[in-house]
Amino acid sequence: MLESLISQMGISEGASLPPVERWNPPLSGVMDMQVRKDGTWWHEGGEIKRQALVRLFASILKEEEGEFYLVTPVEKWQIEVEDCPLHVLLVEKSDGDIAAVLSNGQEVILGRGVELEFSELDGEVLPLLKLASGLTARFKRSSYYSLVEYIEFRNDGVPVICSSGTSFVIPLDEN
Structure with a gap:
């Protein structure tokens, strides 16, 4: 099922991300680009609606000391990120693993190497x-609802999400 959804989104299976961790060009400047907390990307006041373009930009994101940049081997542009630079679009559990597809196609x-x-x-x-790259990806509403389906309860009644032999405790609202 996940493969079908990935295909429908236009993400090529097995596609790798550019090696942005190896790219360290000098700062080119500040770009009027913003990733809003709802996951939309904006450039010069207008929303970027082409998902292929959003995935391209998301694939060249890098975080350094709390600031976010779009990088290539020769350019580095600072952008604004309101919350998390990436978003979780899809979630599926298979054979004890929970897979997530991110807004950068990953x-x-x-x-x-991925913590909840x-x-x-x-x-x-x-x-x-929290990704191994240091970037974070916020769950979109639909992917959050999918994640909730995988909550289990330990013997002591604590809710957890289990994946790849790791249990992540779900905080309870005390109100």
């Missing part, structure tokens, strides 16, 4: 993925 497996964490956004505690 497919990751929770528990394999929770942080506050607009007064709500919401899940995000």
